[in-house]
Amino acid sequence: METDGVERWTMNGRTIATAALRQFTKARVAYLRLRGQTPDSVAEKRVASGTSWDEFCDTLKAAGAAIVFPGTPTDPVTQAEGYRYLSRLTRAGLEAFVEYADxxxxxxxxxxxxxxxxxxxxxxxxxxxxxxxxxxxxxxxxxxxxxxxxxxxxxxxxxxxxxxxxxxxxxxxxxxxxxxxxxxxxxxxxxxxxxxxxxxxxxxxxxxxxxxxxxxxxxxxxxxxxxxxxxxxxxTPLTAAQLDAGLGKASLLVAGASMLFAKWARDFAQHTNELPMFDPERSTKAGGDPNIIYYHSYWRLGPDEALVIDAEIPVCDGWNFQLDNHWLESLDYRYHQIHVNKHTAIYRDDGSVRIVVAHRDPGLPNWIDTAGHECGAMTFRWIKADTHPQPRTRVVTLSALAQLY
Structure with missing residues (x-):
């Protein structure tokens, strides 16, 4: 990934910028028309020859570069979840761009x-x-x-x-x-x-x-x-052009999203166990809810450590805090208590909230379970808040937790 504001990723040994890719596609279509070919006829040849499928598979293989992006943890859990992440993105991409693309x-x-x-x-x-x-x-x-x-x-x-x-x-x-x-x-x-x-x-x-x-x-x-x-x-019945385009977009989703969020995780790690405000303009451009102010960051805890988060609660429609894995996937909230929100939180006498992230239940309010992870991303949200108080964080030992209450 470059840092000039243009998202890029490497596929088959080439670095491709998304804006340049779109321009290249338009130029290619114009060139084909000059040669008496149409995009539909080219797509038919690509599909019939297997080229569309080969390129789809090649891009998926190249997407594996995100799993070894510099700074990525190499522990078995993170690596296994990384490759599962690619499979999940593939499934989501095929549904979005092949099955439900019309x-x-x-x-x-x-x-x-x-x-x-x-x-x-x-x-x-x-x-x-x-x-x-x-x-x-x-x-x-x-x-x-x-x-x-x-x-x-x-x-x-x-x-x-x-x-x-x-x-x-x-x-x-x-x-x-x-x-x-x-x-x-x-x-x-x-x-x-x-x-x-x-x-x-x-x-x-x-x-x-x-x-x-x-x-x-x-x-x-x-x-x-x-x-x-x-x-x-x-x-209408599926056409070769639709399949060719759908496979291409699905594979670009896998390669692009995985590399984009690998870069975000690396950047978040620069302020590990802190919660700085995320740039609202950058969030909205990436598809974030314009009514939400986000605090994106990274967490890492030793076996006997806890992350304590204190926050004053403004007048707002809602708020929440969550833990993610390294790939910015929320941890499995079906089976673990990995987040807390305005409704589920237990508040202190002054209306503020204290959240405790730890590997095991310390028997305190608002415990967030790391679900077997040593590190990952994390997010705090204010939804339509009148003000945006800065959440305060500190890492303490589990034995010192009781002294804070």
């Missing part, structure tokens, strides 16, 4: 979930994604449910096109007109629409729905459906 037949699906993770995925979130086209218009219909937070965002581009995905429109459920039965509809378009409207631009390529739980055991997620505004039509 913007004329959009499907809201869970790309990021309990067994497919990236970018410090929020354990409190139920993510939904759909491939869309900013030149078309869509309708979302459904019921609000009781989930604590519901937000809809349109993004430029898509996950397979590099690290930049600026937001092109955002609306929250609190801004929508919803009937007494919890039903509503929301129009997605590049031109303003009366009623509930989510803006797009001609460059929009992705819809992200974030449902944030305060209490997963009690809240009901929204039930949502998306369709073309002019009426859904059956998707």
């Amino acid at each position: 913007p004329t037949a959009p499907v809201l699906r869970r790309m990021i979930h309990e067994t497919a993770k990236m970018g410090s995925d929020n354990p409190d979130n139920h993510y939904l994604n759909a491939t869309i086209d900013g030149s078309l218009e869509y309708r979302i219909t459904g019921t609000r449910g009781t989930v604590d937070y519901l937000g809809f965002g349109t993004q430029e581009g898509n996950y397979g096109e590099g690290g930049q995905m600026p937001t092109t429109g955002y609306v929250e459920a609190t801004e929508l007109a919803i009937d007494d039965d919890g039903r509503f509809e929301l129009i997605l378009s590049a031109t303003e629409h009366p009623g509930n409207w989510l803006p797009m631009t001609p460059q929009t390529g992705l819809l992200i729905v974030r449902q944030t739980f305060a209490d997963r055991t009690a809240e009901v997620p929204a039930e949502l459906h998306i369709e073309l505004l002019d009426g859904a039509t059956p998707p």
